[in-house]
Amino acid sequence: MFVPTDGQRSLLECEFLLPPAKVDRLKKSWAEPFRERILPLIDEEVFRDAYDQGNGRPNTSIRLLVGLHLLKEWNDLTDEQALEHLEFNLQWHYALGVESGSAHVCEKTLHNFRHKLMASDRAQALFERVTRALAEADGVGLGRQRLDSTHVLSNIAVLTRLGLFVETVTQFLKVVRQEAPDVFSTLKAGYARRYLDREGYFSDAKREQARRRLPVVAQDAYDLVRACESEAAVNGLPAFGLLKRLVDEQCEVVEPEDNDRGDQGPGDGEGGVHSGGPKVRLREPKTVASDSLQSPHDPDATYGHKGKGYEVQVAETCGDGNPYQLVTATAVNGAHESDQKALLPMVEQLAESEMLPEALLADTGYGSGANIVECAERGVDLLAPVQDPDAPAAPEQFAQAIAQEVDVQAEPQVPAIGSDAGVVEPNATEHDAPAAPLGLNAFWFDFTCHEITACPGGAAPMSQHLAGGQLIADFPSAACATCPLASACPTRELASGGRQLRRSPAVIATEIRQDEQRGPTFKELYRKRSGVESTNEELKGRHGLGGLRVRCRPRVELAARLKALALNVKRAANYHAAKLKAAVAASCPCPA
Numbered sequence: 001m002f003v004p005t006d007g008q009r010s011l012l013e014c015e016f017l018l019p020p021a022k023v024d025r026l027k028k029s030w031a032e033p034f035r036e037r038i039l040p041l042i043d044e045e046v047f048r049d050a051y052d053q054g055n056g057r058p059n060t061s062i063r064l065l066v067g068l069h070l071l072k073e074w075n076d077l078t079d080e081q082a083l084e085h086l087e088f089n090l091q092w093h094y095a096l097g098v099e100s101g102s103a104h105v106c107e108k109t110l111h112n113f114r115h116k117l118m119a120s121d122r123a124q125a126l127f128e129r130v131t132r133a134l135a136e137a138d139g140v141g142l143g144r145q146r147l148d149s150t151h152v153l154s155n156i157a158v159l160t161r162l163g164l165f166v167e168t169v170t171q172f173l174k175v176v177r178q179e180a181p182d183v184f185s186t187l188k189a190g191y192a193r194r195y196l197d198r199e200g201y202f203s204d205a206k207r208e209q210a211r212r213r214l215p216v217v218a219q220d221a222y223d224l225v226r227a228c229e230s231e232a233a234v235n236g237l238p239a240f241g242l243l244k245r246l247v248d249e250q251c252e253v254v255e256p257e258d259n260d261r262g263d264q265g266p267g268d269g270e271g272g273v274h275s276g277g278p279k280v281r282l283r284e285p286k287t288v289a290s291d292s293l294q295s296p297h298d299p300d301a302t303y304g305h306k307g308k309g310y311e312v313q314v315a316e317t318c319g320d321g322n323p324y325q326l327v328t329a330t331a332v333n334g335a336h337e338s339d340q341k342a343l344l345p346m347v348e349q350l351a352e353s354e355m356l357p358e359a360l361l362a363d364t365g366y367g368s369g370a371n372i373v374e375c376a377e378r379g380v381d382l383l384a385p386v387q388d389p390d391a392p393a394a395p396e397q398f399a400q401a402i403a404q405e406v407d408v409q410a411e412p413q414v415p416a417i418g419s420d421a422g423v424v425e426p427n428a429t430e431h432d433a434p435a436a437p438l439g440l441n442a443f444w445f446d447f448t449c450h451e452i453t454a455c456p457g458g459a460a461p462m463s464q465h466l467a468g469g470q471l472i473a474d475f476p477s478a479a480c481a482t483c484p485l486a487s488a489c490p491t492r493e494l495a496s497g498g499r500q501l502r503r504s505p506a507v508i509a510t511e512i513r514q515d516e517q518r519g520p521t522f523k524e525l526y527r528k529r530s531g532v533e534s535t536n537e538e539l540k541g542r543h544g545l546g547g548l549r550v551r552c553r554p555r556v557e558l559a560a561r562l563k564a565l566a567l568n569v570k571r572a573a574n575y576h577a578a579k580l581k582a583a584v585a586a587s588c589p590c591p592a
Contacts, residue, residue, distance in 0.1 A: 002051035003058040004044050012099045014090050028584060031095035033576035034067075038569050039097065041133045042066045046125050050116045060105060065113045066126065067096045068105065073559075073566035076544035079110050118558050127565045128353040131326055134572050135355070140326050141319035145357040146529045147346060147366065149339055150536040152560075153309035154551045156295040161250075161285070162210045165217040168246050168296040169224065170195045175239040176228070183231050191220070215282060222247050222280040242296050249292040251280040290336035300553035304335030310553070311335055312545065312560050313342050315350060316535050318361065318528045324571040327535065327564040328355045332557045339365035343382075344374055351378060359383055361529035369510030376448040376509075383525055388514040438488045440508050441515040449505040449512070455491070457483040462498070471508065473501045539563055 015023055026032070044062040051059050071092060072082035085092050086103050093100050117123040135142055159167060173195050177184045225244050228234040294301045294308045301309055315329040329349045333342050343366045350356045359381040367384030375382040442456035452461050452473045459480070464473035477497035480486055491499035516522045540546030543563040550559050 001054060001056045001058050002048045005061040005063040010099050012101060014093050014100050026094055028580050029091060030573040030577045031091045033573045034095040035097055037576060039063055039067055041130045043129050046122050047116060060109055064096055064098060069562055070566045070569050073543055073563045074570050079107050083107060114558060118554050123558050123561050127561050130565060131328060131568055132355060134568060135326055138323055138572060140317055140322045142317060142355050143358040144319050145315050145328060146318045146361040146532040147315045148532040148536060149311045149313050150540060151306035151309060152312050152545055152548060154298050154301055154548050154556055156298045156301060156551060158308055159295060162214045165221055168243055169221050171296045172239045172243045175237055176234055179237060180233040183234050218251050218280055218282055222251060242293060242299060246293050250283055250288060252283055253278050254281045291334055298551040302334035302336040306335060309335050310556055311337060313346050314532060314536055315346055316532050318531055324575050326568050330560045330564045332553060332560055340368060343371050347375060347378055347380055361526060369506035372509040372513060373449055373505045385517045386510050386513045436488060438485060438490055440511040445508060449508040456485050470502055470504045475499045539567060543567060
């Protein structure tokens with residue numbers, strides 16, 4: 001039964017039982033702002049529909065459970081460690097507003113509550129409400145944010161290709177032995193000896209042995225799929241689905257199903273590898289998709305250029321005047337997915353949570369003309385470099401030691417009196433040289449690159465419209481005929497004498513950004529982006545995102561969101577705890 005937390009204080013709380021001096025020290029720690037500023041932001045009504053209405057035993061305090069999870073992720077603790085702190089840590093008692101004598105929660109309650117957090121996206125609603133409230137209360141500006149991704153690995157072993165086959169077959173046989181013993185008894189005894197009793201342990205092989213064993217294990221996997229695919233007691237099991245997925249992704253049949261020649265391959269015989277049926281051949285590693293199975297214990301994990309696992313997207317504020325920075329959004333993608341495709345979902349998430357920035361800083365992985373235009377249509381200025389094959393090479397900054405560098409100050413060249421040096425005659429050849437071609441950056445476009453306001457010569461187009469994904473703008477012949485920049489203009493001349501520009505908004509945005517990123521203004525604005533990398537390291541190192549204790553995407557998403565919220569809470573609590581200490585120090589200065 002859903003019962004909101006009673007706000008009435010108890011005289012048995014540690015605040016009223018400890019000596020005054022200890023209470024004073026307690027109120028100057030992080031526990032005071034956590035209790036007074038963080039806990040009131042937890043909206044328990046989000047969880048009302050997760051409990052029976054008017055029936056059953058009252059629920060454990062939602063505020064207590066959320067606060068407990070925040071402190072757990074703040075300190076990167078296991079459930080057992082967090083519950084131990086709840087039992088015996090006075091700071092936790094004070095921060096969570098519980099009596100020391102009744103500070104106890106069952107571990108199963110934590111497990112069940114996390115399932116409620118994942119259901120109906122309650123964790124996202126909790127994250128958004130608390131983060132938005134912290135920003136409003138402490139004046140954290142949301143107008144400028146930065147975005148980056150970081151690679152994480154769930155609680156799985158990084159398997160070789162041979163290890164992946166062996167582990168998947170082993171897990172399948174374990175499940176069949178437990179769930180369908182009648183089917184298991186019909187399989188050849190060699191499967192149990194090889195994969196369950198681990199005679200010779202196939203995955204414990206040297207490199208040259210692995211090459212020989214891998215085709216054998218692949219054939220075992222394929223033969224098991226063929227033997228069990230018609231068994232109703234087995235073919236609906238998740239373990240069978242994983243085994244079949246592995247075979248489909250990693251192998252290909254090289255003989256038809258009606259082959260009856262009985263050719264013996266490597267490992268034939270008692271092991272049950274091959275009995276005259278179709279053979280399989282391993283696919284070349286480079287032809288195996290990056291979203292293929294990486295572990296039977298986490299079917300959602302994929303493979304990317306950073307390794308196996310997941311990519312976690314993190315958006316964070318980066319305003320200069322902010323008292324501290326807040327993580328405003330997180331998302332989990334497969335390791336094989338590009339940051340290019342992750343950008344717009346993050347922007348949409350920020351818009352839905354009412355924390356959409358005016359400017360978003362991101363690295364080249366997110367930068368493209370299409371993304372710049374899409375963000376502009378949503379009112380966001382994407383400050384991300386784009387690929388520029390024509391960019392000048394960066395100067396070598398470490399060619400020699402600083403002490404060996406020679407400071408060269410160019411002396412102004414003053415022409416001698418009466419000489420002709422530096423004087424350009426009106427009819428000099430410089431005036432006759434063709435003008436350098438102009439780029440699209442010489443035009444004036446609106447924020448979304450959907451309209452031209454003026455050409456390089458200052459003329460507005462007669463008409464313009466979008467058609468076929470391109471911006472088509474027509475300029476008057478009268479203005480173009482007398483324009484001194486006509487020979488260098490990127491527009492094309494029409495038979496009518498006018499000129500026309502035809503480009504897609506993405507191409508326009510790309511060329512403009514390529515020009516912008518070469519200048520000092522963009523570089524100065526972009527400097528703040530690198531700070532999000534330290535936030536990623538803080539999440540991975542201090543809060544345990546780098547060593548997750550969970551598997552599968554829903555749990556990885558929940559862990560990432562709770563850890564990001566714990567980071568926000570920690571920064572807010574530490575900020576206010578520092579203010580409390582500073583106020584006390586100012587009111588009671590130390591004697592000289």
